[in-house]
Amino acid sequence: MPRKVTRDEFEAALADAAAAAASAEARPAGELKQVVRATAGWLAQQHPGKSVELRIPPYAAVQLIEGPRHTRGTPPNVIETDPATWLELVAGRLSFADAVAAGRVRASGTRADLSGLLPPT
Numbered sequence: 001m002p003r004k005v006t007r008d009e010f011e012a013a014l015a016d017a018a019a020a021a022a023s024a025e026a027r028p029a030g031e032l033k034q035v036v037r038a039t040a041g042w043l044a045q046q047h048p049g050k051s052v053e054l055r056i057p058p059y060a061a062v063q064l065i066e067g068p069r070h071t072r073g074t075p076p077n078v079i080e081t082d083p084a085t086w087l088e089l090v091a092g093r094l095s096f097a098d099a100v101a102a103g104r105v106r107a108s109g110t111r112a113d114l115s116g117l118l119p120p121t
Helices: 007-022 029-046 083-090 096-101
Strands: 052-056 060-064 078-081 105-108
Touching: 007 029, 029 052, 029 060, 029 083, 078 083, 083 096, 096 105
Parallel strands: 052 078
Antiparallel strands: 052 060, 078 105
16 A cells, blocks of 8 residues: 655645746656655545556556445456646646647546546646
8 A cells, every 4th residue: 555645745846846847857857756656645645446547657556436346357447647747637737638639648447537536737
């Protein structure tokens, strides 16, 4: 089980997400990794479950949202994106629907929609 993200860690990461989203390529990998892991971890804590797998390679992969659970192989509901797009999503700079439409987020499965869990744009 991943380490719990404290509210202070989440708030610090979220405050930094907008700046990190604007300059993700220029950020040190360690700093980017911390922000991505903290925000993804917090989302998984707030919406626990094992029906959706959120992948943000190479920094994070979490399971979230209640519902049917998978036990082996690739889960039926997968969301995958890059770190820069993830930071734009959690900072409210990009909507989930727009990211999917632009091909910046790959979402498969009937539960693979984070629109209601992310900040509005």
